[in-house]
Amino acid sequence: MNFLKRFARNRGAVIGIVILLAVVAFAILAPTLYPQSPWRPVARPFLAPFVNERFLLGTDTLGRNLAAGLVHGARVSLMIGVVSTLVALVIGVPLGAVAGYAGGFVDDALMRFTEFFQTIPSFALAIVLVAILQPQLGSIVLAIGVVSWPPVARLVRGEVLSLRSREYVQAAVTIGQSTPRIIFSQVLPNTLAPIIVMGSLMIGSAILLESSLSFLGLGDPNLMSWGYMVGAGRTRLLDAWWISFFPGLAIFLTVLALNLAGEGLNDALNPRLARGRE
């Protein structure tokens, strides 16, 4: 209750949530709204938006319905965003927790390993991974997950480092709890808030990364995605602006909404920090 109230006080966060819910609703309703494949040409190419009410957002270079592409693209973008963030968390959280809790040599080794990934430009690495593994849904998710876990590991490590010396963790040692148990029941639950916040922000950057890959033609060829749509329309940007504009706007709004909501989550989960803003 208290948490919801604090969250609701942040107007940006509420707007973010509303946009997100709308995108999610479109994604869920996509097969009902546009049962046909979004790849199928349905009308004359280069139909301008707001002219024909059956194709409200117009059609692209091959006469495919842009609105259908957008709604089906929402499914792809959201799914890739969420799943690849989960992949990043699954790699980053245990790694950071072990590094932070064990300390010493283990910490040094794991952190150098993390830095190794951080020193490689993440987008270049993602491109290489997708190109080697063939552009498919699974490989794209994996590539995005692999390039975005290092910040998670660093965050969790820092949190665990500071929690490890807390007296209640030491108390857990003295009562004879095993180390994995201490990490899972005493330490990690207390790092949940920053992880949730970071995760919500990471979904946004994962969507951007996927869009960039699709833009370059490295998206899954069977899936309509926003990045692909922007890329497909870019050669006709001057005479058929809408082909790239609407999917671009969709990316922009979704990522913005995720950032706003993440920011709101952060304030609501850290009431002490948020109070300073009043």
Add this chain to the structure above:
Amino acid sequence: MTAPALSIEGLTLALPAMADRANAVETVTLAIAPGETLCVVGESGSGKSMIAHAVMGLLPKAVKPVAGAVRLAGRDLLALDEAAMQDIRGREIGMIFQEPMTSLNPVMRISDQIVETFEAHGLHDKAARRARAIDLLTEVGLPEPSRLAKAYPHELSGGQRQRVMIAMALALEPKLLIADEPTTALDVTTQAQILKLIDNLRHRHGTAVLFITHDMGVVAEIADRIAVLEKGVLVEEGAADQVLGAPAHAYTQKLLAAVPSLTPPERPPLPETAPVISVEGLGKTYRKRSFFGVAREVKAADEISFSLMRGETLGLVGESGSGKSTVGRCCLRLIEPDRGRIALGDLVLSELKSAELRRQRKRIQMVFQDPFASLNPRQTVGRIISDGPVAHGMSRKEALAKARELLELVGLSANAIDRYPHEFSGGQRQRVGIARALALEPDVLVADEAVSALDVSVQAQILKLIKDIQQRLGLAILFVTHDLRVAAQICDRIAVMQRGRIVESGSTAALFADPQHAYTRQLLAAVPGGGRFGH
């Protein structure tokens, strides 16, 4: 009587709506004459710091003055705007805070921080400011002031930093000095020096001092007059001798009665039995890795040996950095000792491998210092207490039933079991911490400053609880503390530690009656209010 330097008239500070009471302080009226020290005493949450902050104009935004006036030399400070208050702060009111570690800017040289005070008020030219800064450092009794002026805060000890803070507070010769728990974070011997310094300076400069503290011993050392606050209400005010000697209000009497006496109570000698824990030649050295040059070594524990019988309490006493906590933690192997042998009866704890150690950990348990940090905020009390037995193979259901019994044993109701730590007060949390330690039925309990973070009245209750439990269960207790009063009350024997070594040990009565080592004598002499309470 001369006009008061500061008079607070009917001050009421309103708290925000969700707080546990309507007003932080209610119609408080106080006056301080020039050159006088007024101590405002109260337990945590009494609103004593709020008064100091109201005078400084530094109240938190949520707290609003709703009635009354704060007059400094006749002028109402509550009516002033921020710019006027800025001019008054420093020039007319100086302030010393509790934490000497955090109230100095770590990246500025000492002299620059003092010079800043003059700059803020546009006083003197550059050379004169520097000269004044050195004068001030000399006056507060810092060694080699001209060299210290160029130092950074981390190069100074806690006591030295607090002296610098005092120098800054007095830089512009304010009429009023506000000291908010200025010695609480310091060791007793340092505390005694700082109290003496504040007392000397106010005599020399005729500064009025508003001294906020929870420590009755400190009050007895420094106060001319005393004001006692209970939950925001001024319950008693008067001359120091009168309030301490013949307290009129029941709350004052309770506060004074709760101050542990320095005279150890009579205790019957324990029957000689085999020791339940014996420590021999324990050593722990901390090495500071440094990038250049030689690594620095600190011997936190050096050739420490002691043993404890069933039902016996040994006090490990010393100042911060003496290694007493390290020794306490080494006994549990929370910190791995470098050398030495720790035996619990026949079991040699110091030689166990980690899996076996985990199984045997239940035989020695610990009560931690900070009741707010020692309980996991995301677990219920029942979970916290039952985790130990569960880790040793008991079913959760049985362990919870046991937790209920333990909660009753430590004086909490059994239905506290489903509540979270934040719903309890500091004293109650400490009871939960004790219940957690007892859940494993240990032979030995290590109490690391277990009552230091608590108000005196709560402290007395927890000490009584520990004693009761010891008598009922026959525990051996290693009681680590910096507070000689507490040690006098609860310990059978005391070992005094200095720089990692035990310099003196013996029965409590003998040690207090006739201390042999110079350091023990120094510690005993520094206990605040020693003359009034105890001897």
